[in-house]
Amino acid sequence: MIKQFDTYSLLPHNTFGIEAKAAHFVEFTSVADICNFLGNGFNGKSLVVGGGSNLLFVNDFNGTVFHSAITDIEVVAETDSDILLRVGSGMNWDELVAYTVEKGWCGLENLSLIPGEVGASAVQNVGAYGVEAGDLIETVETIRIADAVVCSFTKSDCDFAYRHSIFKAAEKGRHIVTYVTYRLKKAVDFKLSYGNLKDKVEEFGGATLANVRRAVCEIREAKLPNPEQIGSAGSFFMNPVVAAHKAAKLKDEYPAMPQYPLACGDVKLSAGWLIEQCGWKQTPHKNVGVYKHQALVVVNLGGATGSDVLDFALAVVASVKEKFDVNLNMEVNVID
Numbered sequence: 001m002i003k004q005f006d007t008y009s010l011l012p013h014n015t016f017g018i019e020a021k022a023a024h025f026v027e028f029t030s031v032a033d034i035c036n037f038l039g040n041g042f043n044g045k046s047l048v049v050g051g052g053s054n055l056l057f058v059n060d061f062n063g064t065v066f067h068s069a070i071t072d073i074e075v076v077a078e079t080d081s082d083i084l085l086r087v088g089s090g091m092n093w094d095e096l097v098a099y100t101v102e103k104g105w106c107g108l109e110n111l112s113l114i115p116g117e118v119g120a121s122a123v124q125n126v127g128a129y130g131v132e133a134g135d136l137i138e139t140v141e142t143i144r145i146a147d148a149v150v151c152s153f154t155k156s157d158c159d160f161a162y163r164h165s166i167f168k169a170a171e172k173g174r175h176i177v178t179y180v181t182y183r184l185k186k187a188v189d190f191k192l193s194y195g196n197l198k199d200k201v202e203e204f205g206g207a208t209l210a211n212v213r214r215a216v217c218e219i220r221e222a223k224l225p226n227p228e229q230i231g232s233a234g235s236f237f238m239n240p241v242v243a244a245h246k247a248a249k250l251k252d253e254y255p256a257m258p259q260y261p262l263a264c265g266d267v268k269l270s271a272g273w274l275i276e277q278c279g280w281k282q283t284p285h286k287n288v289g290v291y292k293h294q295a296l297v298v299v300n301l302g303g304a305t306g307s308d309v310l311d312f313a314l315a316v317v318a319s320v321k322e323k324f325d326v327n328l329n330m331e332v333n334v335i336d
């Protein structure tokens with residue numbers, strides 16, 4: 001089924017809570033429907049939205065916004081050790097995680113409570129607590145917007161890296177994700193080394209899938225705003241990566257600075273720490289600020305426009321550049 005609307009409010013489709021309108025909005029529940037729609041000569045400006053948890057609308061969108069409502073879920077292969085689970089791109093992400101935990105399939109539990117939908121997990125390569133969606137993804141199926149051709153990308157085609165995939169680079173804006181297939185494990189293989197996750201899991205009685213999910217949910221709830229209550233898009237910026245010599249210089253000057261050496265020799269810094277040091281937890285600007293428990297999260301304090309948020313974010317970037325000579329890149333996709 002296809003649903004089509006004109007002059008459509010995007011308020012329910014962006015977790016920042018920004019009022020913006022799409023000239024056209026198209027929602028579909030099957031591959032055949034969206035293929036037919038695109039095959040009938042569509043050639044306008046387009047944008048694909050999932051849960052809208054990584055988007056900032058600065059203006060109304062003068063084109064067609066596509067939203068997948070494909071939500072079926074199917075085990076497509078099973079071995080003694082693995083499950084291949086093919087999931088519709090419109091399924092709510094956390095509902096998928098809850099489902100896999102309930103089934104006793106291991107892999108997604110550290111990614112509990114991330115807002116958004118399944119399609120975006122492949123585009124953004126969402127990650128938390130030492131796990132990235134790309135680690136579990138086997139294939140991504142899409143429809144190419146230009147010619148309505150069905151495409152399939154293997155894990156290596158997807159070119160996953162930290163908050164990165166081919167869908168944010170060479171193939172950006174060209175595809176609508178329809179299905180994502182995840183390889184999950186029947187035997188448990190917990191990843192508990194991030195922060196205080198292991199301690200939290202112990203507090204709940206030890207490592208089980210349900211306890212890991214519960215611990216991740218609790219940690220997230222304490223640090224990150226609930227998008228249903230406070231408008232935000234989760235981490236607004238990516239954690240910056242700098243050369244080792246630069247990291248060493250910064251550490252001399254700021255001994256408390258968190259630093260995470262990467263296998264390639266570079267060092268990842270914590271954007272939240274850098275932003276907090278610039279004083280932004282104390283200085284909201286108009287109706288935009290950073291979240292009190294996590295400075296990496298820019299929040300709409302009520303009634304902010306997309307431009308208000310963008311101006312604030314640019315001021316944050318400038319301050320971090322000035323104080324630390326470090327460039328922050330946005331994780332959020334700014335649509336204008």
Ligand code: EPU
Nearest residue numbers: 128129234235237238239258270272273276293294295296
């Ligand atoms: N920190 C501060 N002040 C802050 C925030 C953080 O000093 O306001 C320090 C913390 O004390 C810690 C370090 O920075 O030493 C790292 O903080 P945290 O563990 O909260 O993780 P993060 O690097 O800030 C990333 C992801 C989050 C993800 C967490 C946990 C990015 C851009 N963000 O945040 O992802 O939940 O790790 O894995 O990589 C998201 O993408 O929307 C998101 C929430």
